[in-house]
Amino acid sequence: MSKEFWINVAGWIPAITLPLATLFQLRQLLKTRSAEGVSIMTWLLFGFANLGIYIFTEKYFVIQSMLAQLLTAILNFVIVGILLFYKRRNA
Secondary structure, eight states: OOHHHHHHHHHHHHHHHHHHHHHHHHHHHHHHTOOTTOOHHHHHHHHHHHHHHHHHHTOTTOHHHIIIIIIHHHHHHHHHHHHHHHHHHTO
């Protein structure tokens, strides 16, 4: 198998694992309806980091890049929004 094939396969690993890992946190937040123990700053920084690497790589229309970085950044910011909502609600 060619080098390009393995590079493509390697690209799918973060394209699947990064959004999936973020979805697990999102699911837990929605299930517990609590922001306790979850850092807003961490998820905010993850969001900016994923957005930054998406822009840095300049692979704007490569599906692996869109899933691994752009989708994950969006999910990170959704988590931040939910955390802010829960913290305001409990204040």
